[in-house]
Amino acid sequence: PVHETCRYFSCWSASFYPQLLQNWQRRSVVGYSFDYVALNLLGYACYSVFNLALFYSSAARAAYAQAHGGEMPAVRSNDVFFALHALALTLVLIFQIVFCYERGGQRVSRPCLLALAAAALVLPSLAALAAWHPAGLCGITDAIARRTGSGVAQSSLAQSSLAQSS
Secondary structure, three states: OHHHHHHHHHHHHHOOHHHHHHHHHHOEOOOOOHHHHHHHHHHHHHHHHHHHHHHHOHHHHHHHHHHOOOOOOOOOHHHHHHHHHHHHHHHHHHHHHHHHOEOOOOOOOHHHHHHHHHHHHHHHHHHHHHHHOHHHHHHHHHHHHHHHOOHHHHHHHHHHHHHHHO
Protein backbone atom coordinates (compact mmCIF):
# COMPACT_ATOMS: atom_id res chain seq x y z
CA PRO A 1 0.00 0.00 0.00
CA VAL A 2 0.90 3.63 -0.49
CA HIS A 3 1.27 4.44 3.21
CA GLU A 4 3.87 1.67 3.66
CA THR A 5 5.83 2.98 0.68
CA CYS A 6 5.74 6.52 2.08
CA ARG A 7 6.77 5.31 5.53
CA TYR A 8 9.70 3.33 4.07
CA PHE A 9 10.85 6.26 1.96
CA SER A 10 10.43 8.78 4.79
CA CYS A 11 12.37 6.75 7.35
CA TRP A 12 15.32 6.05 5.08
CA SER A 13 15.39 9.59 3.72
CA ALA A 14 15.15 11.18 7.17
CA SER A 15 18.23 9.25 8.25
CA PHE A 16 20.44 11.53 6.13
CA TYR A 17 19.48 14.86 7.66
CA PRO A 18 20.77 14.62 11.26
CA GLN A 19 24.40 14.32 10.10
CA LEU A 20 24.08 17.26 7.72
CA LEU A 21 22.50 19.37 10.47
CA GLN A 22 25.10 18.32 13.05
CA ASN A 23 27.91 19.27 10.67
CA TRP A 24 26.28 22.66 10.12
CA GLN A 25 25.79 23.27 13.85
CA ARG A 26 29.35 22.25 14.75
CA ARG A 27 30.92 23.77 11.61
CA SER A 28 33.06 20.64 11.51
CA VAL A 29 33.15 17.17 9.96
CA VAL A 30 35.89 15.90 12.28
CA GLY A 31 35.20 12.32 13.29
CA TYR A 32 33.00 11.46 10.32
CA SER A 33 34.24 8.56 8.17
CA PHE A 34 35.26 9.91 4.78
CA ASP A 35 35.56 6.33 3.50
CA TYR A 36 31.89 5.83 4.34
CA VAL A 37 30.93 8.93 2.38
CA ALA A 38 33.12 8.00 -0.62
CA LEU A 39 31.69 4.49 -0.76
CA ASN A 40 28.15 5.82 -0.33
CA LEU A 41 28.71 8.10 -3.31
CA LEU A 42 29.67 5.10 -5.44
CA GLY A 43 26.84 2.99 -4.05
CA TYR A 44 24.10 5.56 -4.50
CA ALA A 45 25.36 6.48 -7.97
CA CYS A 46 25.14 2.81 -9.01
CA TYR A 47 21.79 2.38 -7.27
CA SER A 48 20.43 5.45 -9.07
CA VAL A 49 21.57 4.20 -12.47
CA PHE A 50 20.09 0.77 -11.73
CA ASN A 51 16.72 2.19 -10.67
CA LEU A 52 16.59 4.70 -13.52
CA ALA A 53 17.39 1.99 -16.07
CA LEU A 54 14.82 -0.46 -14.75
CA PHE A 55 12.17 2.22 -14.39
CA TYR A 56 12.61 4.21 -17.62
CA SER A 57 14.48 2.04 -20.14
CA SER A 58 12.22 -0.26 -22.12
CA ALA A 59 15.30 -2.18 -23.32
CA ALA A 60 16.49 -2.78 -19.74
CA ARG A 61 12.98 -3.79 -18.63
CA ALA A 62 12.65 -6.20 -21.56
CA ALA A 63 16.08 -7.72 -20.88
CA TYR A 64 15.19 -8.15 -17.22
CA ALA A 65 11.89 -9.82 -18.10
CA GLN A 66 13.61 -12.11 -20.59
CA ALA A 67 16.19 -13.18 -18.02
CA HIS A 68 13.61 -13.65 -15.25
CA GLY A 69 10.87 -15.74 -16.84
CA GLY A 70 8.74 -12.84 -18.00
CA GLU A 71 8.65 -11.05 -14.63
CA MET A 72 8.93 -7.29 -14.94
CA PRO A 73 11.24 -5.41 -12.55
CA ALA A 74 9.59 -4.29 -9.33
CA VAL A 75 11.24 -0.85 -9.39
CA ARG A 76 8.72 1.92 -8.66
CA SER A 77 8.90 5.69 -8.77
CA ASN A 78 9.61 5.90 -5.03
CA ASP A 79 12.70 3.70 -5.55
CA VAL A 80 13.97 6.07 -8.22
CA PHE A 81 13.25 9.14 -6.10
CA PHE A 82 14.90 7.65 -3.01
CA ALA A 83 18.05 6.71 -4.92
CA LEU A 84 18.36 10.19 -6.46
CA HIS A 85 17.57 11.85 -3.11
CA ALA A 86 20.22 9.75 -1.34
CA LEU A 87 22.75 10.58 -4.04
CA ALA A 88 21.96 14.30 -3.79
CA LEU A 89 22.31 14.33 0.00
CA THR A 90 25.57 12.39 -0.22
CA LEU A 91 26.82 15.08 -2.61
CA VAL A 92 25.77 17.76 -0.09
CA LEU A 93 27.76 15.92 2.59
CA ILE A 94 30.79 15.77 0.29
CA PHE A 95 30.40 19.49 -0.36
CA GLN A 96 30.43 20.07 3.41
CA ILE A 97 33.57 17.95 3.77
CA VAL A 98 35.50 19.45 0.86
CA PHE A 99 34.49 23.11 0.93
CA CYS A 100 32.74 24.12 4.12
CA TYR A 101 33.97 22.73 7.39
CA GLU A 102 37.05 21.78 9.35
CA ARG A 103 38.29 18.26 8.53
CA GLY A 104 41.00 17.96 11.16
CA GLY A 105 43.46 16.42 8.70
CA GLN A 106 41.17 13.50 7.89
CA ARG A 107 41.38 11.90 4.47
CA VAL A 108 39.89 9.04 2.49
CA SER A 109 42.01 5.95 3.24
CA ARG A 110 44.29 4.30 0.70
CA PRO A 111 42.31 1.00 0.66
CA CYS A 112 39.12 2.95 -0.02
CA LEU A 113 40.80 4.89 -2.83
CA LEU A 114 42.02 1.59 -4.32
CA ALA A 115 38.51 0.13 -4.14
CA LEU A 116 37.09 3.22 -5.83
CA ALA A 117 39.78 3.03 -8.54
CA ALA A 118 38.95 -0.65 -9.13
CA ALA A 119 35.27 0.24 -9.43
CA ALA A 120 36.18 3.01 -11.89
CA LEU A 121 37.89 0.38 -14.03
CA VAL A 122 35.25 -2.38 -13.78
CA LEU A 123 31.98 -0.43 -13.89
CA PRO A 124 32.48 1.12 -17.35
CA SER A 125 33.12 -2.38 -18.73
CA LEU A 126 29.88 -3.63 -17.20
CA ALA A 127 28.03 -0.59 -18.54
CA ALA A 128 29.40 -1.25 -22.02
CA LEU A 129 28.34 -4.90 -21.78
CA ALA A 130 24.87 -3.86 -20.66
CA ALA A 131 24.57 -1.36 -23.53
CA TRP A 132 25.88 -3.86 -26.08
CA HIS A 133 23.84 -6.83 -24.88
CA PRO A 134 21.44 -6.08 -21.98
CA ALA A 135 20.37 -9.70 -21.52
CA GLY A 136 24.05 -10.68 -21.24
CA LEU A 137 24.45 -8.71 -18.04
CA CYS A 138 21.34 -10.38 -16.59
CA GLY A 139 22.87 -13.72 -17.49
CA ILE A 140 26.07 -12.84 -15.63
CA THR A 141 24.15 -11.81 -12.52
CA ASP A 142 22.07 -14.99 -12.68
CA ALA A 143 25.23 -17.12 -12.95
CA ILE A 144 26.68 -15.36 -9.90
CA ALA A 145 23.40 -15.82 -8.04
CA ARG A 146 23.35 -19.55 -8.85
CA ARG A 147 26.86 -19.95 -7.44
CA THR A 148 25.98 -18.06 -4.26
CA GLY A 149 22.55 -19.65 -3.81
CA SER A 150 20.55 -16.44 -4.27
CA GLY A 151 16.78 -16.86 -4.18
CA VAL A 152 16.24 -14.89 -7.40
CA ALA A 153 18.33 -17.30 -9.45
CA GLN A 154 16.82 -20.30 -7.71
CA SER A 155 13.29 -19.12 -8.44
CA SER A 156 14.23 -18.50 -12.07
CA LEU A 157 15.77 -21.96 -12.29
CA ALA A 158 12.75 -23.51 -10.60
CA GLN A 159 10.41 -21.77 -13.03
CA SER A 160 12.40 -22.97 -16.04
CA SER A 161 12.54 -26.52 -14.61
CA LEU A 162 8.78 -26.51 -14.09
CA ALA A 163 8.22 -25.19 -17.60
CA GLN A 164 10.45 -27.90 -19.07
CA SER A 165 8.79 -30.70 -17.10
CA SER A 166 5.26 -29.63 -18.10
